[in-house]
Amino acid sequence: MGGILKPMSQTLTLEQIRRAPKVLLHDHLDGGLRPETIIELADAIGYAGLPSSNATELGAWFTAAADSGSLERYLETFGHTVAVMQTRDALERVAAECAEDLAADGVVYAEVRYAPEQHLEAGLELEEVVEAVQAGFALGCARAAGRGESIRVGTLLTAMRHAARSSEIAELAVRYRDAGVVGFDIAGAEAGHPPTRHLDAFEYLRRENAHFTIHAGEAFGLPSIWEALQWCGADRLGHGVRIVDDIHHGGDGQPSLGRLASYVRDKRVPLEMCPSSNVQTGAAESIQSHPIGLLRQLRFRVTVNTDNRLQSGTTLSAEFAKLVEAFDYDWDDLEWFTVNAMKSAFVPFDERLALINGRIKPGFAQLKWATQ
Template identity: 55%
Template sequence: MALPLTAETLARAPKVLLHDHLDGGLRPQTVIELADEAGYRDLPADEPEALGRWFRESADSGSLERYLETFAHTVAVMQRPEAVQRVARECALDLAADGVVYAEVRMAPELLTTGGMSLDEVVEAMLDGYAQGSREAAEAGHPIVVGTLLCAMRQADRWVEVAEQVVERRGEGVVGFDLAGPEDGFPPDRIPEAIAVLDRADAHRTIHAGEAAGIDSIVAALDGARAERLGHGVRIADQVPVDGPLGPVAERVRDEQVTLEVAPSSNVQTGAYPSLAEHPVDRLHRAGFAVTLNTDNRLMSGVSATSELTDVARTFGWGWDEVQTVAERALRAGFADDAVRARIATEVLRPRFDALRA
């Protein structure tokens, strides 16, 4: 007899995250302590509970300017190697404690260079932190594999440098490339040399698209950057009517099983959809799209992998079949080596789901 699907049982379920931003997932206490160490005096609150509430309320305000301001604070306190390492270590520990067994965490290293670090030093600090946190999590009985995605900012011109870091550090924990930042006006083939660097090395890439912008941004990511996955990608729903045939791009994305890194709470916060009930995540899943569930920014959205899964399951009536399908689909879409993902599937994912469904 399967256990009932509740927040408590979902907390025990193994989870896979493909879209989680390092600078969007700090612990409020860590933000305060790092700010104190760095002499940063612009935090809007100096007590963890109040600061966490400020982040959530600002992200939920409907103001893009206020939403972006939240990242100004987290990035400001991460401008030293030891700060980056601490945040990455705590990220691995927090995800593992939440039942995440495989995660790909992304960060734009160029955002952490204003304090004097090089891209190389930023990436090194992230990798060290993830490795340390993963070791500690395993010792505590919560094994996790963390892969690093390196973002280039669309509006900046450091794409080639970031792509080179992806290629050079593939054997050290970096698993792929991403483009983040404003979609409108900054197409994903704006700097073709960067895409060529990735192509020559057959390096993985996921591209933010179909979040703030629509179908055209999805086409550009697929054709201009040869994206294997779409960061968010939910605007594909513009071509997925409740009744009627799919539009041509939607049909392509479904038929090619392009993975959608969907983050429902984040989409509601940024105004893409008015509520979770009106979010297309369930409609896309039931229409056969390769939907995965993600946190995006755990601090700003006040979410965890468990809470996101719980809210979606409760809202749309999902059962264990849907929960396991989404987890296995996300693992298959991961950029880690095939052997790593196969081991997680056979030794961790399926046995733990079998125990919950027995």
């Protein structure tokens, strides 16, 4: 499952990669909090459930707890982060810090997702949750710009696949699509909760010409991907790792694509892959054996993402650095992943093109020249 063969080149460092203009499509707001922020927010509301009041220890706990090989166990860690994100001030702070942290990592465009229905315990209405998060992103982007780190953040509103509010959240996404919400998503444990349970929401979104992605092909296999595409009409696949199950190797060792894999590649369906998270949840055995290597070689529309920066103890730069080490990728590969992501974003075409031609390609060209 290697990448595209190329002459040996100097390995890129994490610091070099951090300077690259990157694009992130799959990042959960409640999976990216700073440990010190969790502690301060918990103290402010009297939440006593944290496993540690030391920021370093707490960060290590999240990573260890998520590193179980089980998606269900991985999802349990969100109980603590969601618990401290129940007020307008908390949501605004977390969103602002998210934008700042991504910008500091060299991300120039990000789509960050969260489930509004999970932030109502202190009495907020759904609209108040969305408005608080949008205000936070605006504040964080302004702060980052003040430091010379320009970033554009689009929001995805997520519905939980085990709940029954997907149509309501879809309507919310459409209502706020001119205020920074660029799309819709469903998330949560795949097994036993197929995306077809939410057909009403997806049909509504299509009637409204709205964009949506679906978590599929992470903990569950090809049927989840097939339903997300052929029944629900997803624009992108959240993870999509298990599409590799429809790629077979014959006696000559050459890969052969099944009908579904061929469809995904031919239709240029974007795959929102999150290498470290996929290893943690058991969707992949290791970074070195991650299907992203084969899928890159076969030129699927692959993108690289963080999923949950807190639980995985990662950044987008760190994800790229791991792939560089595993597959000997160079600047051309990282640019390819980045352009893929920008092409697949849920913002208008002219905005995508402006970022590709105005920031991404010039940024990578400068890095290639500087590291020759």
